[in-house]
Amino acid sequence: MSKKTRQSKVIGRPPQKLDFGRTGPNIPNDFSIPSIGIVDIDRAVFKLFDEQLAFEVTYQGTASKVPVIFAAGERFALTRRDSPIRDKNNTLILPIISIMRNDMDFSPGQAGKGTAIAYRDQPDYYIKKKLAEADRNYQNIINKRGLQHQDNVSARKNFGLNEISPGNTAKPGMQASRRNGKNLSYSRGMGRIGIDNNLGDNIFEIISIPYPNFVAINYNIIFWTQYMSQANEILETMLSEFNLKNEIAMTTETGYELVAFFDQTISNSSNFDDYSDSERIIKHSINLIVPGYLLATNNDNTGSPFRSFFSAPQINFGYYDALKPVVVRQDTDATDINDFILSNIESVDQIKGKLLRGQSSEEVEVYIEDPFTNEEYVAYGKVKLRNQRAGETVVGPAIVKNIDNQSE
Numbered sequence: 001m002s003k004k005t006r007q008s009k010v011i012g013r014p015p016q017k018l019d020f021g022r023t024g025p026n027i028p029n030d031f032s033i034p035s036i037g038i039v040d041i042d043r044a045v046f047k048l049f050d051e052q053l054a055f056e057v058t059y060q061g062t063a064s065k066v067p068v069i070f071a072a073g074e075r076f077a078l079t080r081r082d083s084p085i086r087d088k089n090n091t092l093i094l095p096i097i098s099i100m101r102n103d104m105d106f107s108p109g110q111a112g113k114g115t116a117i118a119y120r121d122q123p124d125y126y127i128k129k130k131l132a133e134a135d136r137n138y139q140n141i142i143n144k145r146g147l148q149h150q151d152n153v154s155a156r157k158n159f160g161l162n163e164i165s166p167g168n169t170a171k172p173g174m175q176a177s178r179r180n181g182k183n184l185s186y187s188r189g190m191g192r193i194g195i196d197n198n199l200g201d202n203i204f205e206i207i208s209i210p211y212p213n214f215v216a217i218n219y220n221i222i223f224w225t226q227y228m229s230q231a232n233e234i235l236e237t238m239l240s241e242f243n244l245k246n247e248i249a250m251t252t253e254t255g256y257e258l259v260a261f262f263d264q265t266i267s268n269s270s271n272f273d274d275y276s277d278s279e280r281i282i283k284h285s286i287n288l289i290v291p292g293y294l295l296a297t298n299n300d301n302t303g304s305p306f307r308s309f310f311s312a313p314q315i316n317f318g319y320y321d322a323l324k325p326v327v328v329r330q331d332t333d334a335t336d337i338n339d340f341i342l343s344n345i346e347s348v349d350q351i352k353g354k355l356l357r358g359q360s361s362e363e364v365e366v367y368i369e370d371p372f373t374n375e376e377y378v379a380y381g382k383v384k385l386r387n388q389r390a391g392e393t394v395v396g397p398a399i400v401k402n403i404d405n406q407s408e
Contacts, residue, residue, distance in 0.1 A: 022210060028308040031128060031207055034254030035296040035305075038217070042101060044258055045219055045290060046070050048250045049097055055237050057095050057230040066234060068097045094281075095225040095234065102218040102287075111216035113261060113291040120211055124307070128207040132310055135203040140175060144201060146182035151175065154183035204311040212293040223284045231282050235266065238286075256295075263287045325365045327380075 046068060049055070055066040105111040108119040143154045151158070151174045158174035159167025166184055170176035177183050225231045241248050246262045263286055270282045296305045363380040370377070 022303055022305060022307075024307055026307050026309060027304050028205070028207055028306050031306060031308075033127065033209075033296050034256070035298055036252055036254060036256045036292070037294055037297045038104075038215070040252045040254065040256070041217055041258065041290055041292045042070065044250050044252045045099060045260065045288075047253075048248065048260060049099065049221065052248075052250060053237060053241060055097065055234050057225070057233050059227075059230070066095050066097055067093070068099065071098045071100045095223070095230050097234070098222045098224065100220045100222070102220055104218070105216040106214065110214055110291050111218065111289050113216055113289060115214045115291070115293075117212075119214060122211055124208040125211045126206055126208050129204055130207075132203040132205040134310075138203050141177045141183070142179055142181050142201060143177075143183035144181070146185060154179070156184050202311075205308050206311065207306055207308045209296050209305045209307075212295045214291070214293050216289055216291045219288050219290065221286050221288065225282045226280060228282060231284055235284065258290055258292055261289045261291075326362050327365050328362055 050068040055068075056063050057066055058064075108115075140153050147153045148155055148157070154175050154177040156166055156176075158170050158176040160169040160171045161167060166178065167176060223231060223234050225234065242262065246264060248260045248262070250258050250260060252258065265286070267285045268283070269285070270280075298304060366379050366381060367376050368379050369375070
């Protein structure tokens with residue numbers, strides 16, 4: 001490859017691609033939601049044992065709260081070699097509960113627990129739909145309420161010269177629009193002001209975030225005590241909070257709900273056999289799995305997770321009910337050559353089996369009685385879809401009833 005060819009590839013037009021996730025500069029300035037990350041799940045587990053369960057033990061008639069630590073660093077090394085925690089004077093800190101974070105599973109199986117929604121089914125997740133800032137100006141142009149006596153709202157009387165109906169210029173200080181709607185109405189008194197939600201023909205701002213990343217985190221909980229009575233109190237407190245499936249619900253500091261799934265076995269590794277050489281340590285441990293998700297994380301290296309875009313099309317979904325059976329005939333070519341008058345075609349073969357925009361392949365089957373012979377024969381009426389300007393649905397020779405419309 002020559003040097004000139006390589007330079008043309010570098011300097012040439014950049015490749016076109018769709019922006020999704022954290023790409024693109026369209027970051028909203030006035031919207032945010034609380035995030036949830038790995039550290040939030042860790043804190044939720046710590047809060048579960050430290051505050052929600054609130055373990056207490058009784059010693060010499062006095063009840064005291066059991067301290068909870070999240071084993072990290074040197075404390076993690078101590079718990080890994082089955083050594084209890086000691087203070088700076090080398091004195092055992094018992095009773096105590098230590099939490100260690102172990103494996104993390106980010107596969108679709110989520111450590112056998114699955115996910116509440118589809119696993120990475122789409123790149124973005126839409127979380128907010130609101131009226132855009134430009135919608136106020138847009139409403140002044142279309143004049144949805146049909147106001148007649150406001151200079152900042154489009155109306156027919158605001159046109160100046162009428163050389164081109166309804167007009168081609170607006171009077172000074174007024175606003176007019178040739179958009180077909182109530183702004184071009186001649187009649188007065190059409191304006192209707194109310195507090196009802198009259199949404200539909202608006203500019204909406206849709207805010208999205210990257211699709212959640214699911215992760216199932218495994219934790220190992222160790223209960224350290226010196227007396228069996230203390231161990232019994234701690235275990236009874238935990239078991240009494242289980243439901244039928246050994247689960248406990250918990251909430252992060254920002255309000256996200258999680259569920260901790262506990263194993264069905266509590267391990268015991270006490271040193272009852274070695275009273276002479278070491279202090280008595282009663283140790284019980286249990287594993288739990290927390291299926292969580294990473295949502296709207298805003299780290300310095302990833303940037304803002306929020307992106308916004310504005311609605312442009314006006315889409316109407318119609319629900320229709322035909323009085324006669326609707327069929328699709330596969331054994332005949334119902335193309336009408338007259339439908340393609342003034343169309344750019346070269347031969348009749350090019351239009352066979354094709355449909356114009358707004359047409360469908362369905363037909364309404366009706367039985368017609370010949371008034372002269374009293375014989376019945378089957379006729380097929382072509383169904384034409386909704387006219388985009390008039391909002392009509394036409395079918396002949398049968399009738400289609402409009403049930404409902406849903407605007408998006």
